[in-house]
Amino acid sequence: MLIATSSFELTTTTVVVSSARPGGCLLIDPGVTVAELTRLAAELAERGLAPSAAWSTHPHWDHVLWSAELGPAPRYAAPAAVTVAETERDGILDEMQRAAPGHDLSLAGRLRPLDGPAIPWDGPEARLIVHDGHAPGHGAVFFPGSGVLVAGDMCSDVEIPLLDTVAADPIGDYRTGLERLASVPGVRHVVPGHGHAGDAAEFRRRLEADSAYLDAVSAGKLYGDPRLADGPEWMRVTHEEQVRCFRP
Ligand SMILES: [Zn+2]
Numbered sequence: 457m458l459i460a461t462s463s464f465e466l467t468t469t470t471v472v473v474s475s476a477r478p479g480g481c482l483l484i485d486p487g488v489t490v491a492e493l494t495r496l497a498a499e500l501a502e503r504g505l506a507p508s509a510a511w512s513t514h515p516h517w518d519h520v521l522w523s524a525e526l527g528p529a530p531r532y533a534a535p536a537a538v539t540v541a542e543t544e545r546d547g548i549l550d551e552m553q554r555a556a557p558g559h560d561l562s563l564a565g566r567l568r569p570l571d572g573p574a575i576p577w578d579g580p581e582a583r584l585i586v587h588d589g590h591a592p593g594h595g596a597v598f599f600p601g602s603g604v605l606v607a608g609d610m611c612s613d614v615e616i617p618l619l620d621t622v623a624a625d626p627i628g629d630y631r632t633g634l635e636r637l638a639s640v641p642g643v644r645h646v647v648p649g650h651g652h653a654g655d656a657a658e659f660r661r662r663l664e665a666d667s668a669y670l671d672a673v674s675a676g677k678l679y680g681d682p683r684l685a686d687g688p689e690w691m692r693v694t695h696e697e698q699v700r701c702f703r704p
Pocket residue numbers: 514516590591609
Protein backbone atom coordinates (compact mmCIF):
# COMPACT_ATOMS: atom_id res chain seq x y z
CA MET A 457 0.00 0.00 0.00
CA LEU A 458 1.38 3.40 -0.99
CA ILE A 459 0.28 6.78 0.31
CA ALA A 460 0.93 10.07 -1.47
CA THR A 461 0.35 13.45 0.17
CA SER A 462 -0.80 16.44 -1.85
CA SER A 463 0.37 20.02 -1.45
CA PHE A 464 -3.33 20.90 -0.98
CA GLU A 465 -4.45 20.53 2.68
CA LEU A 466 -2.23 17.48 3.18
CA THR A 467 -4.67 15.44 1.09
CA THR A 468 -3.79 11.77 0.90
CA THR A 469 -4.07 9.52 -2.13
CA THR A 470 -3.98 5.82 -1.25
CA VAL A 471 -2.77 3.23 -3.74
CA VAL A 472 -3.42 -0.42 -2.91
CA VAL A 473 -1.43 -2.84 -5.01
CA SER A 474 -3.19 -5.97 -6.25
CA SER A 475 -1.88 -9.27 -4.99
CA ALA A 476 -3.88 -11.37 -7.47
CA ARG A 477 -3.20 -9.57 -10.73
CA PRO A 478 0.29 -8.14 -11.21
CA GLY A 479 0.12 -4.56 -12.40
CA GLY A 480 -3.33 -3.80 -10.99
CA CYS A 481 -4.02 -1.33 -8.24
CA LEU A 482 -6.91 0.32 -6.43
CA LEU A 483 -6.76 4.10 -6.23
CA ILE A 484 -8.59 5.92 -3.43
CA ASP A 485 -9.20 9.69 -3.69
CA PRO A 486 -6.53 10.58 -6.28
CA GLY A 487 -5.56 14.20 -5.81
CA VAL A 488 -5.24 17.05 -5.97
CA THR A 489 -3.58 19.41 -8.47
CA VAL A 490 -3.24 18.69 -12.20
CA ALA A 491 0.54 18.38 -11.78
CA GLU A 492 0.11 15.93 -8.90
CA LEU A 493 -2.23 13.68 -10.89
CA THR A 494 0.27 13.68 -13.76
CA ARG A 495 3.04 12.76 -11.32
CA LEU A 496 0.88 10.06 -9.73
CA ALA A 497 0.16 8.50 -13.13
CA ALA A 498 3.88 8.61 -13.97
CA GLU A 499 4.88 7.04 -10.65
CA LEU A 500 2.33 4.24 -11.11
CA ALA A 501 3.67 3.63 -14.64
CA GLU A 502 7.26 3.56 -13.29
CA ARG A 503 6.18 0.79 -10.91
CA GLY A 504 4.36 -1.09 -13.70
CA LEU A 505 0.97 -0.29 -12.15
CA ALA A 506 -2.32 0.84 -13.68
CA PRO A 507 -5.56 1.44 -11.77
CA SER A 508 -8.01 -1.46 -12.10
CA ALA A 509 -10.59 0.29 -9.89
CA ALA A 510 -10.98 3.53 -7.97
CA TRP A 511 -12.98 4.68 -4.97
CA SER A 512 -14.05 8.20 -3.99
CA THR A 513 -14.70 8.42 -0.26
CA HIS A 514 -17.16 11.28 -0.65
CA PRO A 515 -18.53 13.86 -3.10
CA HIS A 516 -16.30 16.85 -2.28
CA TRP A 517 -14.33 18.25 -5.19
CA ASP A 518 -10.92 17.22 -3.85
CA HIS A 519 -11.96 13.54 -3.63
CA VAL A 520 -13.57 13.03 -7.07
CA LEU A 521 -10.70 13.97 -9.37
CA TRP A 522 -9.34 11.98 -12.28
CA SER A 523 -7.11 12.39 -15.29
CA ALA A 524 -6.98 10.58 -18.64
CA GLU A 525 -3.44 9.43 -17.78
CA LEU A 526 -4.92 7.26 -15.01
CA GLY A 527 -6.82 5.21 -17.59
CA PRO A 528 -10.38 3.88 -17.89
CA ALA A 529 -10.80 2.08 -14.53
CA PRO A 530 -14.30 2.00 -13.02
CA ARG A 531 -14.59 4.70 -10.36
CA TYR A 532 -16.98 3.88 -7.56
CA ALA A 533 -18.60 5.69 -4.64
CA ALA A 534 -21.53 4.98 -2.34
CA PRO A 535 -24.94 5.60 -3.98
CA ALA A 536 -25.75 8.67 -1.82
CA ALA A 537 -22.35 10.16 -2.70
CA VAL A 538 -22.94 9.61 -6.42
CA THR A 539 -26.32 11.33 -6.16
CA VAL A 540 -24.65 14.42 -4.64
CA ALA A 541 -21.84 14.33 -7.21
CA GLU A 542 -24.49 14.45 -9.94
CA THR A 543 -27.04 16.87 -8.45
CA GLU A 544 -24.41 19.32 -7.15
CA ARG A 545 -22.04 18.91 -10.08
CA ASP A 546 -21.91 22.59 -11.07
CA GLY A 547 -20.95 23.72 -7.56
CA ILE A 548 -18.34 20.96 -7.21
CA LEU A 549 -16.72 21.91 -10.52
CA ASP A 550 -16.75 25.61 -9.56
CA GLU A 551 -14.89 24.90 -6.33
CA MET A 552 -12.48 22.64 -8.18
CA GLN A 553 -11.67 25.27 -10.78
CA ARG A 554 -11.09 27.90 -8.11
CA ALA A 555 -8.83 25.77 -5.91
CA ALA A 556 -7.09 23.52 -8.46
CA PRO A 557 -7.60 24.89 -11.97
CA GLY A 558 -6.96 23.00 -15.18
CA HIS A 559 -8.55 19.60 -14.52
CA ASP A 560 -10.40 17.75 -17.27
CA LEU A 561 -13.92 18.59 -16.09
CA SER A 562 -15.47 15.87 -18.24
CA LEU A 563 -13.73 13.31 -16.00
CA ALA A 564 -14.24 14.96 -12.61
CA GLY A 565 -16.99 13.48 -10.45
CA ARG A 566 -17.92 10.70 -12.88
CA LEU A 567 -18.65 7.96 -10.38
CA ARG A 568 -20.57 4.68 -10.45
CA PRO A 569 -22.82 3.88 -7.50
CA LEU A 570 -21.66 0.85 -5.55
CA ASP A 571 -24.06 -0.57 -2.99
CA GLY A 572 -22.25 -3.50 -1.46
CA PRO A 573 -20.05 -4.65 1.41
CA ALA A 574 -16.75 -4.36 -0.49
CA ILE A 575 -15.12 -2.89 -3.58
CA PRO A 576 -15.21 -5.41 -6.44
CA TRP A 577 -11.62 -5.80 -7.57
CA ASP A 578 -8.95 -8.47 -7.76
CA GLY A 579 -6.76 -7.30 -4.87
CA PRO A 580 -6.92 -7.39 -1.07
CA GLU A 581 -10.44 -7.39 0.40
CA ALA A 582 -11.58 -3.75 0.63
CA ARG A 583 -14.57 -3.53 2.99
CA LEU A 584 -16.78 -0.45 2.89
CA ILE A 585 -18.03 1.47 5.92
CA VAL A 586 -20.65 3.91 4.61
CA HIS A 587 -22.27 6.60 6.72
CA ASP A 588 -23.23 10.29 6.61
CA GLY A 589 -21.87 13.10 8.78
CA HIS A 590 -19.10 14.77 6.81
CA ALA A 591 -20.95 14.29 3.52
CA PRO A 592 -23.80 12.06 2.33
CA GLY A 593 -22.64 8.52 1.57
CA HIS A 594 -19.17 8.96 3.02
CA GLY A 595 -17.39 5.64 2.50
CA ALA A 596 -14.30 4.63 4.45
CA VAL A 597 -12.44 1.52 3.29
CA PHE A 598 -11.01 -1.13 5.61
CA PHE A 599 -8.45 -3.70 4.55
CA PRO A 600 -8.71 -6.56 7.06
CA GLY A 601 -5.56 -8.23 5.76
CA SER A 602 -3.32 -5.31 6.72
CA GLY A 603 -5.53 -3.62 9.33
CA VAL A 604 -5.49 -0.35 7.35
CA LEU A 605 -8.51 1.94 7.59
CA VAL A 606 -8.65 4.56 4.84
CA ALA A 607 -10.89 7.00 6.67
CA GLY A 608 -11.68 9.67 4.06
CA ASP A 609 -12.46 12.98 5.75
CA MET A 610 -12.85 11.44 9.19
CA CYS A 611 -10.19 10.83 11.88
CA SER A 612 -7.84 13.64 10.84
CA ASP A 613 -5.00 14.87 13.00
CA VAL A 614 -5.05 18.28 11.26
CA GLU A 615 -8.76 18.99 10.65
CA ILE A 616 -11.61 19.32 13.12
CA PRO A 617 -14.81 17.40 12.27
CA LEU A 618 -16.35 19.29 9.34
CA LEU A 619 -20.09 18.80 9.49
CA ASP A 620 -22.65 18.47 6.72
CA THR A 621 -24.63 21.39 8.12
CA VAL A 622 -27.51 21.08 5.65
CA ALA A 623 -28.40 17.56 6.84
CA ALA A 624 -31.35 17.01 9.20
CA ASP A 625 -29.13 15.82 12.08
CA PRO A 626 -25.51 16.74 11.33
CA ILE A 627 -24.08 15.96 14.77
CA GLY A 628 -26.07 12.72 15.13
CA ASP A 629 -24.91 11.61 11.67
CA TYR A 630 -21.30 12.40 12.55
CA ARG A 631 -21.51 10.50 15.84
CA THR A 632 -22.97 7.50 14.00
CA GLY A 633 -20.05 7.66 11.58
CA LEU A 634 -17.52 7.73 14.42
CA GLU A 635 -19.29 4.80 16.10
CA ARG A 636 -19.21 2.75 12.89
CA LEU A 637 -15.51 3.40 12.46
CA ALA A 638 -14.83 2.67 16.15
CA SER A 639 -16.56 -0.70 15.82
CA VAL A 640 -14.38 -1.91 12.93
CA PRO A 641 -12.37 -4.77 14.43
CA GLY A 642 -8.61 -4.96 13.92
CA VAL A 643 -7.68 -1.41 12.86
CA ARG A 644 -3.88 -1.19 13.09
CA HIS A 645 -3.34 1.90 10.92
CA VAL A 646 -5.57 4.85 10.08
CA VAL A 647 -5.07 6.91 6.91
CA PRO A 648 -7.12 10.13 6.92
CA GLY A 649 -8.06 12.05 3.76
CA HIS A 650 -6.15 15.07 5.12
CA GLY A 651 -3.25 14.73 7.52
CA HIS A 652 -0.97 11.95 8.66
CA ALA A 653 -1.35 8.20 9.03
CA GLY A 654 -1.47 6.89 12.59
CA ASP A 655 -1.34 3.60 14.51
CA ALA A 656 -4.12 1.91 16.51
CA ALA A 657 -3.58 4.10 19.59
CA GLU A 658 -3.61 7.22 17.45
CA PHE A 659 -6.84 6.02 15.77
CA ARG A 660 -8.53 5.73 19.21
CA ARG A 661 -7.13 9.14 20.24
CA ARG A 662 -8.60 10.77 17.13
CA LEU A 663 -12.02 9.14 17.68
CA GLU A 664 -12.01 10.56 21.21
CA ALA A 665 -10.84 13.99 20.06
CA ASP A 666 -13.60 14.14 17.43
CA SER A 667 -16.20 13.01 19.94
CA ALA A 668 -15.02 15.72 22.41
CA TYR A 669 -15.25 18.28 19.62
CA LEU A 670 -18.86 17.27 18.88
CA ASP A 671 -19.73 17.46 22.60
CA ALA A 672 -18.40 21.02 22.73
CA VAL A 673 -20.05 22.19 19.50
CA SER A 674 -23.41 20.67 20.41
CA ALA A 675 -23.18 22.56 23.72
CA GLY A 676 -22.47 25.79 21.81
CA LYS A 677 -18.95 26.13 23.20
CA LEU A 678 -16.02 27.73 21.41
CA TYR A 679 -13.64 24.88 22.08
CA GLY A 680 -9.86 24.99 22.19
CA ASP A 681 -9.21 22.04 19.92
CA PRO A 682 -5.46 21.94 19.24
CA ARG A 683 -6.16 21.41 15.54
CA LEU A 684 -7.70 24.89 15.45
CA ALA A 685 -4.69 26.60 16.97
CA ASP A 686 -2.35 25.03 14.43
CA GLY A 687 -4.74 25.12 11.48
CA PRO A 688 -5.53 27.58 8.71
CA GLU A 689 -7.87 30.56 9.05
CA TRP A 690 -10.69 28.89 7.05
CA MET A 691 -10.91 26.16 9.68
CA ARG A 692 -11.33 28.67 12.55
CA VAL A 693 -14.06 30.43 10.54
CA THR A 694 -15.80 27.11 9.81
CA HIS A 695 -15.55 26.16 13.47
CA GLU A 696 -17.24 29.41 14.55
CA GLU A 697 -19.99 28.81 11.96
CA GLN A 698 -20.51 25.28 13.28
CA VAL A 699 -20.75 26.53 16.85
CA ARG A 700 -23.34 29.15 15.81
CA CYS A 701 -25.26 26.61 13.77
CA PHE A 702 -25.64 24.10 16.61
CA ARG A 703 -25.96 26.45 19.59
CA PRO A 704 -28.81 24.88 21.59
ZN1 LIG B 1 -14.54 16.48 2.45
